[in-house]
Amino acid sequence: MAETELAVVPVANKADFNAFIDLTYRLNADDPNWVPQLRAEEVEKFTPGGNPFFEHARCQLFLARRAGQVVGRISAHIDELALSQPAEQGMGPGTGNWGALEAEDEATAQALIAAAEDWLRDQGMTRALAPMNLSVWEEPGVLVRGHDHPPMVMMG
Numbered sequence: 001m002a003e004t005e006l007a008v009v010p011v012a013n014k015a016d017f018n019a020f021i022d023l024t025y026r027l028n029a030d031d032p033n034w035v036p037q038l039r040a041e042e043v044e045k046f047t048p049g050g051n052p053f054f055e056h057a058r059c060q061l062f063l064a065r066r067a068g069q070v071v072g073r074i075s076a077h078i079d080e081l082a083l084s085q086p087a088e089q090g091m092g093p094g095t096g097n098w099g100a101l102e103a104e105d106e107a108t109a110q111a112l113i114a115a116a117e118d119w120l121r122d123q124g125m126t127r128a129l130a131p132m133n134l135s136v137w138e139e140p141g142v143l144v145r146g147h148d149h150p151p152m153v154m155m156g
Helices: 014-028 039-045 106-122
Strands: 006-010 057-066 069-079 095-103
Touching: 006 106, 014 039, 014 057, 014 069, 014 095, 057 106, 069 106, 095 106
Parallel strands: none
Antiparallel strands: 006 057, 057 069, 069 095
């Protein structure tokens, strides 16, 4: 692999898992408006046995590396309970999800999304509803504007 070549690989061990968790903190460390989750909560969220979601879901985490450095991450997941919902409700048969997307650049994001969607297809899914960090009860959606403002709650 060339020094600048991007490789997207499944998380395969504890070191990979820690790199998956730590990346978001590294990429956002200098953002004055970023409010990080507690690391222990992030670990629990993506740990089977720590998060009840995994009692009815399958998940594959991926890392993107360039020149030995982790430069991106994504999760691909299938909620078995959601597969039985009518498609009109947003999920339904053949619907998988991807989320937890963090990337240093657009090319990395595109490669990660492609890997997640390939995994979903390999699992028999025919569409992806995304971004969704595991379930609709976690963190669905993506911030597309307002990055320069601190987050607020109870503004209504």
